[in-house]
Amino acid sequence: MRDLSDSARSRRAHGTIRGLAAGLDAGGRGLVRLVGGALIGGAVLASASSASARECSNPLINTCINSDTYWPNPGPMRFATVSGTETVAAGQVGFGLVTTYLSRPVLLHVASPGPGGSDQYVVNNQVNSNFLFAYGVTNRLELDIALPVTFWQTGAGTTPITGASGDGLPNTAIRDLRFGAAFAIIPRNRVSPEQAAGAAEPKGNAYSLTARFVTTAPISDADFAGDRTAVLVPSLSADYRIQKFFFGAELGVRIRPVTEFAGARVGTQLATGLGAGYDILARDRLSLMLEGRAYVNFAEQHDTSQSAFGISTTENGKHITPAEWFLGLRSAPILDGDVAIFGGGGGPIPIGEAAITVPRFRFILGVTYAPLKRDNDGDGVPDKNDRCPTRPGVSGGEHPGCPAGETGDGETKPQ
Numbered sequence: 001m002r003d004l005s006d007s008a009r010s011r012r013a014h015g016t017i018r019g020l021a022a023g024l025d026a027g028g029r030g031l032v033r034l035v036g037g038a039l040i041g042g043a044v045l046a047s048a049s050s051a052s053a054r055e056c057s058n059p060l061i062n063t064c065i066n067s068d069t070y071w072p073n074p075g076p077m078r079f080a081t082v083s084g085t086e087t088v089a090a091g092q093v094g095f096g097l098v099t100t101y102l103s104r105p106v107l108l109h110v111a112s113p114g115p116g117g118s119d120q121y122v123v124n125n126q127v128n129s130n131f132l133f134a135y136g137v138t139n140r141l142e143l144d145i146a147l148p149v150t151f152w153q154t155g156a157g158t159t160p161i162t163g164a165s166g167d168g169l170p171n172t173a174i175r176d177l178r179f180g181a182a183f184a185i186i187p188r189n190r191v192s193p194e195q196a197a198g199a200a201e202p203k204g205n206a207y208s209l210t211a212r213f214v215t216t217a218p219i220s221d222a223d224f225a226g227d228r229t230a231v232l233v234p235s236l237s238a239d240y241r242i243q244k245f246f247f248g249a250e251l252g253v254r255i256r257p258v259t260e261f262a263g264a265r266v267g268t269q270l271a272t273g274l275g276a277g278y279d280i281l282a283r284d285r286l287s288l289m290l291e292g293r294a295y296v297n298f299a300e301q302h303d304t305s306q307s308a309f310g311i312s313t314t315e316n317g318k319h320i321t322p323a324e325w326f327l328g329l330r331s332a333p334i335l336d337g338d339v340a341i342f343g344g345g346g347g348p349i350p351i352g353e354a355a356i357t358v359p360r361f362r363f364i365l366g367v368t369y370a371p372l373k374r375d376n377d378g379d380g381v382p383d384k385n386d387r388c389p390t391r392p393g394v395s396g397g398e399h400p401g402c403p404a405g406e407t408g409d410g411e412t413k414p415q
Contacts, residue, residue, distance in 0.1 A: 064228035074132035096368030176226030180214035267299035284332035294323035323349035
């Protein structure tokens, strides 16, 4: 759809990956430079949005719609789909890989001269991975960057409309880059989940609140792999813990111009998320999560009809709300919760009319490293290095974190 050669697409994709690799090799300062470069690049791409809009303006075969609404944020993740409120510790670099499989996220009902019509799987199967990077500027401010990639997909693409056999989907694609920042308005104390629930001393706060601002850079040139302009995403995330139960909520807005594909119109959306979880095993060793997300789409939908003069669209007064539920498990048994593994699956929540970008089912598998530097006894020595994690001690010596003259032999971490 967008007028770029395959070699230009390849050069752009390789350039993006080289930039990410260079930033990671240089550590935290390299990541800051990378985010800064992404900000500049995003501004340049956004300024060129008028050209992209012209290339993506055909309402019948406009493929500048992101087929995957799941945009995981870098940093610590308590839930799989609801953004967390914790940030990586100051001067630390976090990273992760989150992969999702979607079944039939874009379904098209093709009109015909007679009654009925036919359903065509525009995007049939899709496997997307998100490479996530985070850097803690301070203990409350985090810089984020995410590169989503489609490793495998199948589908008819625009062939059901154009009739051209070459309009199917490519097997792989680079998707729109995301970058931004998170700031902990009410930060969670860097203690274990049990202390955050107030079950041990010194007590942590049971609730927290974090603001995020994310921007996408429309670098993708593949069908249904991104939007035609930058998308602005301000949001607030909150969580609350009481003993073994924890809850999360997210409210944000995805600000974008309206894009139409065969009557399905996607524009600015109110993004909402709710999650509830239960710690089956203590110390982050195993948790159960139930989550739900909904995107209230403000754009009015259209109906399509076909005649001897072609296909036309008319307003129908309907609105769509893409929504999904997710049930999964999470475990963070090593490095005091810094390394987390989570996975599970879910499907659509039937809210209103059938909505584009809602798969019939989705599976998610992810692993993240997000150094929190938890310090349960408040002595300045992170628990993963503290020989006496339940009692304040000194930071130096052969037995860091232990009171003078003690070794900490046989002491266990708090439950």
